[in-house]
Amino acid sequence: MDVNMKKSRSAEEVNSEDTRKGPWSVEEDTLLQNYVATHGDGRWNSVARCAGLKRSGKSCRLRWLNYLRPDVRRGNITLQEQITILDLHSRWGNRWSKIARHLPGRTDNEIKNYWRTRVLKQARNLKCDVDSEQFKDALRYVWMPRLIERIEPSSETHHPPPVSLFELHPNPTPSLHHQNGLHGSCSGSNALDSSSAKLETPLEPEDMGHNNVSVPGVCENMNDRDVEQGNITLPFAGGDSMESLWDDENLWLMQQLCDDLEIKDNFLA
């Protein structure tokens, strides 16, 4: 830690006796809301002082951004939003605030919580490392296409046959994309047809090192800069489905793919 940090922290510590922590009371919320409504946000240390709150500026900022802000949406992450999170996470990794910018009304904290409580939990259930290629490929090539299929109202409902996904996709390479768009027509297993795979467009420099792959048929024609700049609306933003991604059938498929990829990795090792 640098000298600045030590100094700024010691300044905070001077007031630590007066500073409240823990859950916010209704009164505190009201004080903060009224103050921001009158004076605007920013300069959070001043806000904390002037509003008569015995809170740190950081705490006020966090409370405002994650809870009190008028446009914040809480709870009920829709199916569409879940897929958006999965896709953007596959591009950018744990860049929660960046992902949150593409989900109007959602906060980085909420998305992070969603990831940790739902996605990590499922990875544990599947005995997959969430950072493993197995899990990522399973998400990309099975889970998300199936969810897209459900979302697209015009698509026909058909389920992939219970065959080895290893056979269908013997070389699931993260740098591959699929040319056959999946909007309304793909099934999870069909999406794995590696014969139609193509190389991805060049990576953005800042995304190098992340697992930079879009889900087939989801964002394959998008360039990350467009997504980042909001030039492209993700196809599922704003839906109202509360359906969970984590149903038994999808879990079975995920387990299948994880197992297949593990077998393949062991074989090649």
Add this chain to the structure above:
DNA sequence: AAGGTGTACAACCGCACTCAT
């Protein structure tokens, strides 16, 4: 009904960065 356990979410912490002075 009571206690244990798991889950979801709010909040905190540490660090890094920006910007004004």
Add this chain to the structure above:
DNA sequence: CATGAGTGCGGTTGTACACCT
């Protein structure tokens, strides 16, 4: 250029609540 305040971000922890036995 150095310093300090403010802010943003990602990781982690605490806790209320639901569910199970």
